[in-house]
Amino acid sequence: MIVEYATIIIVPLLMAITSIISYLVGYGRLLKIILAIVYGFMLGWSILLAFLSCLGITLSAFGMEFRIDALSSIFILTSMIIAISCLIYSYHYMEYYVSKHGLRLKGLGLYYSLLTITILTVYLMAISNNAFILWVMVEATTLTTAFLVGYGGYEGALEASWKYLLLCVVGLTTALYGTSLIYSYIFDITGNPYFGILFTDIARHVKIIEPTTLTLASIMILMGYGVKAGLAPLHWWLPDAYSEAPSPISALLSSIITGCGAYAILRWLIVLSPALNWVMRAILMVIGFTSIFLGFISMILQDDLKRILAYSSIGNMGIISLASAYPPIGFALAIMHLFNHSILKASAFLLVGDLECRYGRRSGLRGVISDAPILGFSLLVGILALEGTPPFSAFYSIFGPLTAMKNPSIMAIYLIGVLIGFIAITHRFIETAWGSRMNLPTNENYPRSMLIIPIILILITLILGLYPNPLLKMCGGGFTG
Amino acid sequence: MRHLNNIPDLSGFGGVSVQVENVVIPLASCMLVTAFFIVESRRLRTSAYSYIAQSSLLVGVFLSIASLIPEPHFYIWAITAAITKVLIVPWLVLRTIAKLGVEFEEKPVIPTIPSYIADFSLMILGFWFGFNLPLPILKPGFRICFGTSLTLMFLGIYGMTGKSCAIKQTICLCHLENGIHLLLATLAYATPITVEIGILTDAVLAIAIMLYLSTLIKRVSGSLSTYRLSSLRW
Numbered sequence: 104m105i106v107e108y109a110t111i112i113i114v115p116l117l118m119a120i121t122s123i124i125s126y127l128v129g130y131g132r133l134l135k136i137i138l139a140i141v142y143g144f145m146l147g148w149s150i151l152l153a154f155l156s157c158l159g160i161t162l163s164a165f166g167m168e169f170r171i172d173a174l175s176s177i178f179i180l181t182s183m184i185i186a187i188s189c190l191i192y193s194y195h196y197m198e199y200y201v202s203k204h205g206l207r208l209k210g211l212g213l214y215y216s217l218l219t220i221t222i223l224t225v226y227l228m229a230i231s232n233n234a235f236i237l238w239v240m241v242e243a244t245t246l247t248t249a250f251l252v253g254y255g256g257y258e259g260a261l262e263a264s265w266k267y268l269l270l271c272v273v274g275l276t277t278a279l280y281g282t283s284l285i286y287s288y289i290f291d292i293t294g295n296p297y298f299g300i301l302f303t304d305i306a307r308h309v310k311i312i313e314p315t316t317l318t319l320a321s322i323m324i325l326m327g328y329g330v331k332a333g334l335a336p337l338h339w340w341l342p343d344a345y346s347e348a349p350s351p352i353s354a355l356l357s358s359i360i361t362g363c364g365a366y367a368i369l370r371w372l373i374v375l376s377p378a379l380n381w382v383m384r385a386i387l388m389v390i391g392f393t394s395i396f397l398g399f400i401s402m403i404l405q406d407d408l409k410r411i412l413a414y415s416s417i418g419n420m421g422i423i424s425l426a427s428a429y430p431p432i433g434f435a436l437a438i439m440h441l442f443n444h445s446i447l448k449a450s451a452f453l454l455v456g457d458l459e460c461r462y463g464r465r466s467g468l469r470g471v472i473s474d475a476p477i478l479g480f481s482l483l484v485g486i487l488a489l490e491g492t493p494p495f496s497a498f499y500s501i502f503g504p505l506t507a508m509k510n511p512s513i514m515a516i517y518l519i520g521v522l523i524g525f526i527a528i529t530h531r532f533i534e535t536a537w538g539s540r541m542n543l544p545t546n547e548n549y550p551r552s553m554l555i556i557p558i559i560l561i562l563i564t565l566i567l568g569l570y571p572n573p574l575l576k577m578c579g580g581g582f583t584g
Numbered sequence: 585m586r587h588l589n590n591i592p593d594l595s596g597f598g599g600v601s602v603q604v605e606n607v608v609i610p611l612a613s614c615m616l617v618t619a620f621f622i623v624e625s626r627r628l629r630t631s632a633y634s635y636i637a638q639s640s641l642l643v644g645v646f647l648s649i650a651s652l653i654p655e656p657h658f659y660i661w662a663i664t665a666a667i668t669k670v671l672i673v674p675w676l677v678l679r680t681i682a683k684l685g686v687e688f689e690e691k692p693v694i695p696t697i698p699s700y701i702a703d704f705s706l707m708i709l710g711f712w713f714g715f716n717l718p719l720p721i722l723k724p725g726f727r728i729c730f731g732t733s734l735t736l737m738f739l740g741i742y743g744m745t746g747k748s749c750a751i752k753q754t755i756c757l758c759h760l761e762n763g764i765h766l767l768l769a770t771l772a773y774a775t776p777i778t779v780e781i782g783i784l785t786d787a788v789l790a791i792a793i794m795l796y797l798s799t800l801i802k803r804v805s806g807s808l809s810t811y812r813l814s815s816l817r818w
Contacts, residue, residue, distance in 0.1 A: 233779070235772075235775060235779040235783070236778075236779065238783075239779070239783060239785075242790070243789075246789050246790055249793055249797070250793065253797065256800065258804050258813060261797060261800055261801050264797060265750070265797055265801065265813070268793065268794060269757075269794075272757060272790050273740075273741055273744060276737065276760060276764055279764060280737075280764075282772075283767055283768060283772040284719070284771065286771070286772045286775065287772055290774055296774035296775065296776075300775065300776075300779075313720055315718045315719065316719050316720070319717065319719065
């Protein structure tokens with residue numbers, strides 16, 4: 104009882120207060136300490152929730168309006184790992200960023216305030232069992248991060264922010280239409296206005312929904328949240344937003360913000376799966392393959408490392424979509440890939456941020472290993488891990504869907520897509536790490552401690568790759584919870 | 585269809601009551617007329633005033649439904665919509681227009697005549713979908729609202745992509761939000777008030793953020809045209 108109400112009232116309240124304090128106190132040592140304590144507490148709390156979900160305990164409160172099952176807890180854990188990583192990384196990076204763009208150092212209080220609100224909205228989204236509140240929170244994440252994307256205030260950042268806001272707000276509208284259709288149908292049949300709102304109730308009544316209505320609503324939900332998840336062909340905002348945002352925000356966007364879209368899709372698919380027909384499965388496969396090929400092939404055309412990572416995210420979201428077409432094991436693999444991709448992509452963006460701090464650029468870099476061995480090596484290992492190289496945990500989630508696919512042609516097409524992605528990204532990053540050394544002026548004041556966070560993130564996936572049982576258990580519980 | 589049976593004689597949506605149709609059809613038609621002015625008027629203030637008119641009509645739809653069906657919280661919807669959509673949002677938009685000192689929108693991407701054709705085509709498409717989607721839940725009276733809602737959504741999306749002016753795109757988003765609220769009124773009218781408040785808050789915040797970004801865009805690039813912002817290429 105205490106854990107439930109603390110999770111649903113005290114923790115969000117703590118984050119809301121921290122956000123206000125961040126804005127009022129302004130940037131300084133005191134704020135850094137307060138934020139580190141609060142985010143540390145949040146991480147600890149998310150580990151507790153994950154532990155409880157491993158024990159099969161589901162928390163709920165306020166008449167099931169809020170519910171923390173395995174899927175929620177794994178997403179909260181992912182979010183909090185990323186949040187604290189981005190926070191600590193931001194301490195140094197954002198000082199570099201504000202000096203580069205001529206912004207006020209004291210104004211960083213707003214940055215941390217918005218960062219905390221974003222984490223709060225993601226948290227509320229993950230614990231919500233109400234389909235409409237889930238939508239409201241996904242939209243809220245867009246609003247808060249739009250500011251963060253345009254934080255630099257220069258033309259490119261504003262354009263990226265505008266595009267992101269416009270496309271996500273419009274796209275999410277479609278998801279609201281789909282949600283309303285399902286709500287309306289269940290209400291119409293049962294006469295109870297609550298049966299179409301809560302996911303647990305929708306799951307109980309899903310079979311009474313007429314198939315055409317269900318398919319149409321599912322397509323609308325997939326399209327709406329697909330924009331947020333960056334699934335092709337609804338991905339136009341993604342490369343710009345990722346590349347123009349400050350690196351910690353790119354890490355946040357690529358992991359938990361697009362993750363919100365993927366989470367919402369998975370939440371709906373899990374609820375609707377007993378009644379979904381082959382049409383939805385086919386759509387998931389088509390969107391999955393389109394994202395994989397479009398995302399991975401587009402990487403070849405890019406020079407900016409952040410844009411390469413952005414297109415890689417589109418491809419990886421495609422893998423999640425494709426895996427979801429093979430329930431029930433596919434759902435577990437999709438949840439697992441959401442976790443692995445979030446951690447590794449955040450790490451990759453933070454490492455690119457390191458490159459940016461050291462060399463003042465993120466394209467045309469070569470021979471980083473000879474100049475900064477730890478940075479270059481971490482970059483290379485991080486990218487290999489991201490592409491599913493064993494023994495990192497992404498190996499299971501990238502190659503796992505093959506076990507669910509029965510058709511050899513589909514397996515072959517999927518493997519070709521993954522191979523294109525592997526070649527496209529490793530080719531560019533090997534050149535960055537190992538190519539002939541360039542003679543660029545380096546920023547010697549760049550703090551080496553900035554490397555610690557991305558290395559820890561890579562190590563997490565290494566440990567989970569070597570001892571995958573806890574992750575497999577949690578992800579397995581994700582679709583049954 | 586229990587809840588529809590609970591609303592004898594004047595059940596707005598399922599029972600196809602003449603009373604509801606009599607009220608909703610004229611209001612919905614007027615909303616479409618205002619939609620045309622919102623999207624097509626080159627003068628930003630005219631767009632904003634048309635939006636006020638459209639929001640007032642939406643409030644009228646809410647009040648009419650509230651008076652015809654036993655859903656008292658529709659009055660709360662009407663009041664919140666009146667405060668946010670008729671007062672706060674237009675005030676924000678008009679204040680930004682005055683602050684930036686802009687009278688007319690930037691040159692749109694699509695010329696006037698093709699744009700009118702696009703508007704009418706989208707209206708036809710919206711109603712075609714509204715009336716032809718194979719959804720057994722949609723009854724004729726309900727379909728009019730659904731069709732109008734879809735049309736407002738289509739026109740909103742068209743305005744946001746076919747117009748280059750940042751403020752015009754923001755007004756078109758407001759217009760799109762009206763479409764969403766009409767949809768909620770017709771499809772999900774029994775949802776708790778917290779849901780409605782959440783959706784409305786999101787809408788107002790989105791508009792406030794877009795107006796703030798518009799101001800920054802004007803300051804940085806010297807123009808409100810989002811199409812002139814082309815530093816990013818895929």
